[in-house]
Amino acid sequence: MEEKRQAFFLAATALLDWWKDAARPLPWRTSRTLYSTVVSEFMLQQTRVAMAIPYFHRWMERLPTLSAAAAAEPSTILLLWSGLGYYARARNLHHLCQVLASLPTIPVEPAVWQRFPGVGPYTATAILSLAGLMDAIPLDGNGLRILARLVAAQGSFANRSALERSLRPMADLLRIPGRCGAVGEALMDLGSSxxxxxxxxxxxxxxxPWCQLAGRPKEMPAPLPIRPRRREIIHRVWICDGAVLWLQRPMSGRLRHVFELPEIPSTAINRRSNSVLLQGMRTIGSVIYREIIYDGQNWPTMDQWQAVAIPELNSIPISGPHRRWIRTILERESELSPKN
Ligand code: SF4
Incomplete structure (x- = not known):
């Protein structure tokens, strides 16, 4: 065991030496605080690094401190998140900022953090470790893959938690007191490059030198099983007179308070022969949606729909796919307008 501990210590030291020059210059690393770590970890939960970067900059410009985020209006939070998807993360992050701002001291126990909405075992470890509040190695997907290869982990794993449970003892051997967050980030960067x-x-x-799979270009661990996906079609209408566009904003569900084009029942489409303006695809969780947007000229509007002035569209939270589709249709309409 002592030999193994020594080998892992040497591997962690070599990793940190490499990382001194190879670390990615990510904005949440340049002046790390607990707050910037919390924001970046929430953004990265279901978003790739490259996509999260501009959102992180925008968020920190507008809400540079924990207390600013805690005091922000929910509409500001959703606007800053608009386009990142999985809006429950934004609501949970806002709630967490409010809780943290109200506490006399920041908790340092992962179990306490895991009681906050949106904070699972990985996020709790990552926040505490990267912010320098706990000596544990955060293991994201990259870290898990590297460790599985280092020790040539055998077998297939039902899910990420099972894989992490089996590799956690090895991750603990990589700990260098006071540098665990850095080791975790170095693993992330090694896995991405x-x-x-x-x-x-x-x-x-x-x-x-310490890797049991070195030079064997074989994918390991075996990919985790992919959840089967359902397909659904959603019908929507485009009602726009050039000055205002009608949108809907659900008051409950995953996309509550986020604007989208109004949804209509498929039976209504069959009764009217509206032309299709655009079709788009998006995936939410395990469902792939095909969304069909019909020209809604002369379509009756509903009480729960809202007319939004076109210049206001940039200042309200609209889901990412819908913002893109709205922009596409508006551009097309302006090209077709008689002025041009
Ligand atoms: S599989 Fe190759 S790249 Fe990955 S840790 Fe081992 S030696 Fe390094």
């Missing part, structure tokens, strides 16, 4: 999922670049890997 060298220990890639399909074609690991073992020839330039800094931890190659």
């Amino acid at each position: 060298i220990c890639l999922p399909a074609k690991p670049r073992c020839e330039i890997c800094p931890i190659r």
Whole structure:
């Protein structure tokens, strides 16, 4: 066991040496605080790094401190999140900022953090470790893959939690007191540049001497099972007179308070012969939606729909796909308008 501990310590040291020059210059790393760590970890829960970066900049410009975020209006939070999807994250982040701002001291126990909405075991460990409040290695997907390869983990795993449970003892061997967050981030960067999922670049890997799979370009661990996806069609209408556009804003559900084009029942479409302006696809959770947008000229509006002035569209929270589709249709209409 002592030999193994020594080997992992040397691997962690080599990893940190490599990372000194190879660390990605991510904005939440440049002046790290607990607050910037919380914001970035929530954004990264279901979003790729490259996509999260501009949202992080925008968020921090508008809400530079925990107390500013805690005091923000829910509509501001949703507007800053608009386009990132999975809006429950934004609501949970807002709630967490309010809770943290009201506490006399910041809790340092993962179990306490896991009681906050939107904070699971990974997020709790990542926030506390990256903010320097706990000595544990956060293991994201990259970290899990690297560890599985380091020790040539056998077997298939039902889900991410099962994989993490089996690899956690190995991650603990990589701990360097006071540097655990850095080791976690170095693993993330190694996994995104060298220990890639399909074609690991073992020839330039800094931890190659300690890796049981070095030079065997085989995908490991076996991919986690993919959940089957359902398909659904949603019908929507475009009602716009050039000055205002009609939108709907659900008061409950996943997209509550986020504007989208109004949804109509398919039976209503069959009764009228409206032309299709645009069809778009998006995936939410395990459902793939095909959304069909019909020209709603002369369509009766509903009480729960709202007319929004076109210049106001940028200042209200609209879901990402709908913002894109609205922009596309508006551009098309302006090209077709008689002025042009
Ligand atoms: S030696 Fe290869 S498989 Fe092992 S950690 Fe490095 S890149 Fe990944």
